[in-house]
Amino acid sequence: MNLAHHFAVVLGTAPTPQPDHVTAAGQAASQASDSNTSxxxxxxxxxxxxxxxxxxxxxxxxxxxxxxxxHPNAKCGRCKGAGRHHGSVFSYAQRPCNSCKGRGIQPRLGRRLFFKQQ
Incomplete structure (x- = not known):
């Protein structure tokens, strides 16, 4: 090879050794693979x-x-998390909350629906 051919290859102006139909098929395949990516x-x-x-x-x-x-539990709505009810007449009197049985917490609605305890 002569020096002019080396320069043509480096600059990209050299003729390709492949026929035109092979080059066109390669370009179509690359475009098809590009269209598959979204x-x-x-x-x-x-x-x-x-x-x-x-x-x-x-x-x-x-x-x-x-x-x-x-967070499976929430504060009891009746006793507001205290676990005890105060008397209405005698306010110093207390009893355990009937709703949460004195614990102050109740299971959340979703826990009762989706994770039923046996």
Whole structure:
């Protein structure tokens, strides 16, 4: 090879050894592989607003279940977490709360619905 050919190869102006139909087939294959990759915007437009709403609801439900597992109990609504009721006539008199049985906490509604105790 001569020096002019080396410069042509380095500069990218040298003729390719492949025929045009092979180059065109390679370009078509690379374009097909590019079209298979999708971005988040493409996925969102494909699932539509109803699918997006469904995904958001599923994410919110998953977060609620995690919250239930981390914090399964809430303060009792009747005794406000004290575990005791004060008498209405004799305010110094106390008794255990009937609702929470004196514990001051009750299981959350989701815990009672989804994680039933036997």
């Amino acid at each position: 971005t988040a915007a493409d996925v969102l437009t494909a699932i539509g607003p109803a699918g997006m709403l469904l995904l958001l609801l599923m994410a919110a439900f998953a977060l609620y279940v995690v919250s239930l597992s981390l």
